[in-house]
Amino acid sequence: MTGTFGKGHHLHLIDGSAYIFRAYHALPPLTRQSDGLPVGAVAGFSSILWGEITRDKGAGAATHIAVIFDHSSKTFRNRLYAPYKANRPEPPEDLRPQFPLTREATRAFNVACIEVPDYEADDIIATLARQAVEAGGSCTIVSSDKDLMQLVRPGVDMHDPMKNRPIGPDEVMEKFGVTPDKVVDVQALAGDSTDNVPGAPGIGLKTAALLINEFGSLEDLLSRASEIKQPKRREALEQNADLIRISKQLVSLDANAPVPVTLDALEVTTPDPEKLMAFLTEMEFRSLARRVSERLKIAAPVIEARSDDSPQTAEETRLPFDHAAYEAIRDRAALDRWIARIRDVGHVAVDTETTSLDEMQAELVGISLSVDAGQAAYVPLGHKQGGGDLFGSTELVAGQLGLDETLKALKPLLEDPAILKIGQNMKYDWKIFARHGIRITPFDDTMLMSYALSAGLNNHGMDELSERHLGHQPIPIKSLLGSGKSQLTFDRVGIEDAVKYAAEDADVTLRLWQKFKPQLHRARVTTVYETLERPLVTVLANMEMAGVLVDRDTLSRMSNAFAQKLAQYEDEIQDIAGEKFNVGSPKQLGEVLFDRMGVPGGEKGKTGAYATGADVLEDITTLEDSHPKGARLAAKVLDWRQISKLKSTYTDALQLAINPETGRVHTSYSIAGANTGRLASTDPNLQNIPVRTEEGRRIREAFVAPKGKVLVSLDYSQIELRILAHMADIPALQQAFRDGLDIHAMTASEMFNVPLDQMTPEIRRRAKAINFGVIYGISGFGLARNLRIPRAEAQGFIDRYFERFPGIREYMDATVKFAKDNGFVQTLFGRKIHTPEINAKGPGAGFAKRAAINAPIQGTAADVIRRAMIRMPAAIEGLPARMLLQVHDELLFEVEESATEALIKAARDTMEQANHPVVPLKVPLVVDAGQGRNWAEAH
DNA sequence: GGAGTCACG
DNA sequence: GACGTACGTGACTCCG
Structure with a gap:
C-alpha cells in the first residue's frame, strides 16, 4: 500500500465506452479463431489496459487506474434538453456482445469499473480528475474524445490511445483554437450535430474560437453581442442566447457526480x-x-x-445448487445492491413469476435475478395472503417492494444496451415487461440457444435442459401450485417457497447460458441463433400482443346452426343404426358398424379398437350396393364429424379465446416447438383455421378487420417445391418456375408424355401428389394410399419420376447419407435439425429417413419466412399497418384501407427477397396477395 | 394421460 | 425378405 492518494500519485482514467466504439471502427474486425465471435474491440481494449497497468515507473506511470463506462443512454442532460444524443444509432450487431466482454476484461485485469446512473462517463471522469488534483496528485485521461478536452489543466492531461500520443494544452489549442478552460464556451457556440447540441446557427468551430478569443468568455460575448459587426452573426447570437446557454450546460461536464468509490480503492494491483x-x-x-x-x-x-x-474446460465444473443461498429482495437497499452488482457484471438472468401462462392476462407476482452460478435472488412483489382456502385475501403480504417502484428502478437496467439480459423463453417475460412499459434489450434466450444447438435431439423447456445439461432437477412448479382444479396461482405461494423456486429458475437459466454461449460458436450455429431465432422474439411478441379481431356474433350464429345440424345428424345416424350410441366415440362407432351392422373390412389396431378414420369411412360409403345401410351411416358420420370439429375446435373455442380487454384473439407462437424451424401456434392455434371445405372456410369470415381497415394476406407460391428444385438442382423444374408455368402440369407432362395443352385434371392431380410426396420422402405405399391406386402402379410412377428427374433421387440419397454421417441435416441457412433415429434398426429408420429428406426443404422454407418477418417491421415502418399472423407460408396483415397497395408492395418485396443476400436461389420466390374485410376474402 | 381423429401448411 | 410408412404441427373427445 502506498497510503492515501496524494502527491506523487498518478491516476489513469480510461474512457471505456468511447474506446469500444473507436476500437470497433478503427481496428480490423478481428474474430475469435475457433468460432468467429467478434472480439476486435475487446482485444484492443485489453491491450491498452495492459499497457496502462504495466507502463514503466516514472513520470506519468499510473499508480491508480479505473475504467469508466456510460451507465445508460439517458442522463440528466436529457431533462435539460430532450433531443440530446437522441439520434445516436443502435450499436452494430457484432459490437453488442463485446460490451459485456469488455467489462469482463476489466475485471480480469483486476481494474475497477465505474459507472453511475444518470451520468455520462465523461462526468465521472471530470469528478475523479478533480478529486485527484485536489488531493495533490495528477491524472491522465485515456481518451481522444474532444468533449473531455475541457478538463486539461495543470495536473490533468490526456492520452490518445489509438494514436498513442499525448493531448495537452497545445493539442487542445490545435483542435478548438482556445485554451482548455474556454473549450466549453466554444463548444456551446459551435454546437455538435452528432450529439444534437444546438449551439448558434451558422457558427462553426472557427468562428466560435474567434469570438471567444476576442470577447474573452461566452457570457461577455452574449452581453456585448451588439458590438459584433457582421449582422448575421450578431442576430444568430442575439436571437439564440437561451439555446446557447443550454448548449453550454449540455457540454459542461459535471465534476461533482456521485462517484461511489474513493481514489484509494483504485490503486494498481497485480492481476490474479x-x-x-x-x-x-x-x-x-x-x-x-x-x-x-x-x-x-x-x-x-x-x-x-x-x-x-x-475437453470440457474448468468453467464447467459443477457448483451444487443451494436453495438456502438465494436471497429475498425485500427493501430498496437490497434492490440497489443487486442493481449495482448487475451493472458491475454486465449481464443478468431474469425471470418473471406471474399468475398465468397467458401473457396477455398474467399479473406480475415477482422477479428473479441471477448474475453468476449460485448467485440468485427473488423480488416478491404481488404475493397475497391465503394459500389453501378458496377465497384468498386480496391483501398483499407485508415485506414486499412496491411494484411500480421496483419496475422504475429496474427499467434503466432492463433497457440498457450495455447490460445483457438472459432469459429462458424470453418472449414471455418480454411481453410481461412490455405491458409495464419496459422494452427489454438486448437479450439472450437459452431456449433459443438450445434450439439452435440441438433441434431434434430434445425439447427445450427449462426443466429438461436443466436435467440434461446441469444434471439438476429444478423444484417442480406442481409442488408449489398443486395440479388440477385446486391449482393455486403463483401469487398465493408463500414467499419463502417462492424465493427458492423462482431464484432457482434464474440460477438455472444463467448456468445454461454460460454453458450454451461457447457451444453456439463451436457448433457454428451463431448465425442461425443471431439472425433467425433471437430477432424473431420481439417480432412475434408484437404480433401476439396485436392479436386479430374476431367477430363473436358470427361465430355464435354458426355455433347455433351447427348445434342444430349435429342433433339432426345424430337422429339420422341412430335411426340407421337402430340404436342409440355416442357418435363421438370411435370405439362405439366401430362396434356398431363392424360388429352389429356387419360391415365388412373392419380392422383393429394395436389397441384392439376398430379404425374408423375418415379414409376408412370413405371406403365404406362406396359400398352402396353391397351394404347400403353401412354406406349411408358412414356418410352421415363423416358429415357429423366435420361439423362437430368445426363447432368444438373453432366456432365454440374461438369465442372463448377472445380477450375481454382487447376484444381480439391473441395466439402464442412457439419458436422452438417444431424441429424443422417452423413456428407452432397455440392457445388458440390460428395456423389450422379451416379453408379446404366451403363450410369450414366460412369460419374465416369471422376474422375481420376493424372499421376503416382491411386484412391483407400474402403467401408464398409453392415455396417448398421451389426450394426442392433449387436444392436438388433440377434444371427442368427451375426453368418451369422461372417461366411461371403450372408446375404440377409441367411435371405431369414430363412424366406421362402428355403435351401441356392436352393435360387432364386427373393426370395433373397425380403429378401433384407425386410432387408433394417427394417433399415428404416419397414411398410407393404412401403414394398408393394417397392416390388410392395399387401399390405397384404408384411405385411405377415414382420410378418414372426419378428417371425423368434423376437429381431428386441423388438429393434424397445424399441427404440421408449426410444424416447418417453427421447425425443432423441442414437448411440452406445453416439451421441444424438432428436425426438421432437415422441409424436405428426397424420401422423407426423409415420414419427418420423421410423426416431427414423433408427437414431441409421444410426448414429452409421456414427460414425464408422467418427472415421476411424479421425484416418486416423496418420494411413497413411508417405505414399504418401491422403484421398479425403467420401460417407457415402466409403472413396476414391489418392495414388502413388507404395504405393497402403500399403495404402489399412493401411486404411482398420483403418476402420475395427474403433469401437475399446470403442464399441466392436458382428459382424466383413468388408471393400472391389478397385483401378483404375478412380472412376468407383476403386469402 | 394416451389414443384416435381431424384442422392446417 | 419383411416391416409398415407419406413431412410438420395442435386441439378436442373419449375412456381407462
Whole structure:
C-alpha cells in the first residue's frame, strides 16, 4: 500500500465506452479463431489496459487506474434538453456482445469499473480528475474524445490511445483554437450535430474560437453581442442566447457526480494470473497472453482453437445448487445492491413469476435475478395472503417492494444496451415487461440457444435442459401450485417457497447460458441463433400482443346452426343404426358398424379398437350396393364429424379465446416447438383455421378487420417445391418456375408424355401428389394410399419420376447419407435439425429417413419466412399497418384501407427477397396477395 | 394421460 | 425378405 492518494500519485482514467466504439471502427474486425465471435474491440481494449497497468515507473506511470463506462443512454442532460444524443444509432450487431466482454476484461485485469446512473462517463471522469488534483496528485485521461478536452489543466492531461500520443494544452489549442478552460464556451457556440447540441446557427468551430478569443468568455460575448459587426452573426447570437446557454450546460461536464468509490480503492494491483490467463485463453488472445505471461513470469498457456471434441474446460465444473443461498429482495437497499452488482457484471438472468401462462392476462407476482452460478435472488412483489382456502385475501403480504417502484428502478437496467439480459423463453417475460412499459434489450434466450444447438435431439423447456445439461432437477412448479382444479396461482405461494423456486429458475437459466454461449460458436450455429431465432422474439411478441379481431356474433350464429345440424345428424345416424350410441366415440362407432351392422373390412389396431378414420369411412360409403345401410351411416358420420370439429375446435373455442380487454384473439407462437424451424401456434392455434371445405372456410369470415381497415394476406407460391428444385438442382423444374408455368402440369407432362395443352385434371392431380410426396420422402405405399391406386402402379410412377428427374433421387440419397454421417441435416441457412433415429434398426429408420429428406426443404422454407418477418417491421415502418399472423407460408396483415397497395408492395418485396443476400436461389420466390374485410376474402 | 381423429401448411 | 410408412404441427373427445 502506498497510503492515501496524494502527491506523487498518478491516476489513469480510461474512457471505456468511447474506446469500444473507436476500437470497433478503427481496428480490423478481428474474430475469435475457433468460432468467429467478434472480439476486435475487446482485444484492443485489453491491450491498452495492459499497457496502462504495466507502463514503466516514472513520470506519468499510473499508480491508480479505473475504467469508466456510460451507465445508460439517458442522463440528466436529457431533462435539460430532450433531443440530446437522441439520434445516436443502435450499436452494430457484432459490437453488442463485446460490451459485456469488455467489462469482463476489466475485471480480469483486476481494474475497477465505474459507472453511475444518470451520468455520462465523461462526468465521472471530470469528478475523479478533480478529486485527484485536489488531493495533490495528477491524472491522465485515456481518451481522444474532444468533449473531455475541457478538463486539461495543470495536473490533468490526456492520452490518445489509438494514436498513442499525448493531448495537452497545445493539442487542445490545435483542435478548438482556445485554451482548455474556454473549450466549453466554444463548444456551446459551435454546437455538435452528432450529439444534437444546438449551439448558434451558422457558427462553426472557427468562428466560435474567434469570438471567444476576442470577447474573452461566452457570457461577455452574449452581453456585448451588439458590438459584433457582421449582422448575421450578431442576430444568430442575439436571437439564440437561451439555446446557447443550454448548449453550454449540455457540454459542461459535471465534476461533482456521485462517484461511489474513493481514489484509494483504485490503486494498481497485480492481476490474479490464473483469472487473467483464463480470460485471455477463452478469448484466444495469443500474443497478449504471451506478453502477460512474460511479465508475470508464468508459463504461457497453450491456446488452441477449440473444437467440438475438445475437453470440457474448468468453467464447467459443477457448483451444487443451494436453495438456502438465494436471497429475498425485500427493501430498496437490497434492490440497489443487486442493481449495482448487475451493472458491475454486465449481464443478468431474469425471470418473471406471474399468475398465468397467458401473457396477455398474467399479473406480475415477482422477479428473479441471477448474475453468476449460485448467485440468485427473488423480488416478491404481488404475493397475497391465503394459500389453501378458496377465497384468498386480496391483501398483499407485508415485506414486499412496491411494484411500480421496483419496475422504475429496474427499467434503466432492463433497457440498457450495455447490460445483457438472459432469459429462458424470453418472449414471455418480454411481453410481461412490455405491458409495464419496459422494452427489454438486448437479450439472450437459452431456449433459443438450445434450439439452435440441438433441434431434434430434445425439447427445450427449462426443466429438461436443466436435467440434461446441469444434471439438476429444478423444484417442480406442481409442488408449489398443486395440479388440477385446486391449482393455486403463483401469487398465493408463500414467499419463502417462492424465493427458492423462482431464484432457482434464474440460477438455472444463467448456468445454461454460460454453458450454451461457447457451444453456439463451436457448433457454428451463431448465425442461425443471431439472425433467425433471437430477432424473431420481439417480432412475434408484437404480433401476439396485436392479436386479430374476431367477430363473436358470427361465430355464435354458426355455433347455433351447427348445434342444430349435429342433433339432426345424430337422429339420422341412430335411426340407421337402430340404436342409440355416442357418435363421438370411435370405439362405439366401430362396434356398431363392424360388429352389429356387419360391415365388412373392419380392422383393429394395436389397441384392439376398430379404425374408423375418415379414409376408412370413405371406403365404406362406396359400398352402396353391397351394404347400403353401412354406406349411408358412414356418410352421415363423416358429415357429423366435420361439423362437430368445426363447432368444438373453432366456432365454440374461438369465442372463448377472445380477450375481454382487447376484444381480439391473441395466439402464442412457439419458436422452438417444431424441429424443422417452423413456428407452432397455440392457445388458440390460428395456423389450422379451416379453408379446404366451403363450410369450414366460412369460419374465416369471422376474422375481420376493424372499421376503416382491411386484412391483407400474402403467401408464398409453392415455396417448398421451389426450394426442392433449387436444392436438388433440377434444371427442368427451375426453368418451369422461372417461366411461371403450372408446375404440377409441367411435371405431369414430363412424366406421362402428355403435351401441356392436352393435360387432364386427373393426370395433373397425380403429378401433384407425386410432387408433394417427394417433399415428404416419397414411398410407393404412401403414394398408393394417397392416390388410392395399387401399390405397384404408384411405385411405377415414382420410378418414372426419378428417371425423368434423376437429381431428386441423388438429393434424397445424399441427404440421408449426410444424416447418417453427421447425425443432423441442414437448411440452406445453416439451421441444424438432428436425426438421432437415422441409424436405428426397424420401422423407426423409415420414419427418420423421410423426416431427414423433408427437414431441409421444410426448414429452409421456414427460414425464408422467418427472415421476411424479421425484416418486416423496418420494411413497413411508417405505414399504418401491422403484421398479425403467420401460417407457415402466409403472413396476414391489418392495414388502413388507404395504405393497402403500399403495404402489399412493401411486404411482398420483403418476402420475395427474403433469401437475399446470403442464399441466392436458382428459382424466383413468388408471393400472391389478397385483401378483404375478412380472412376468407383476403386469402 | 394416451389414443384416435381431424384442422392446417 | 419383411416391416409398415407419406413431412410438420395442435386441439378436442373419449375412456381407462
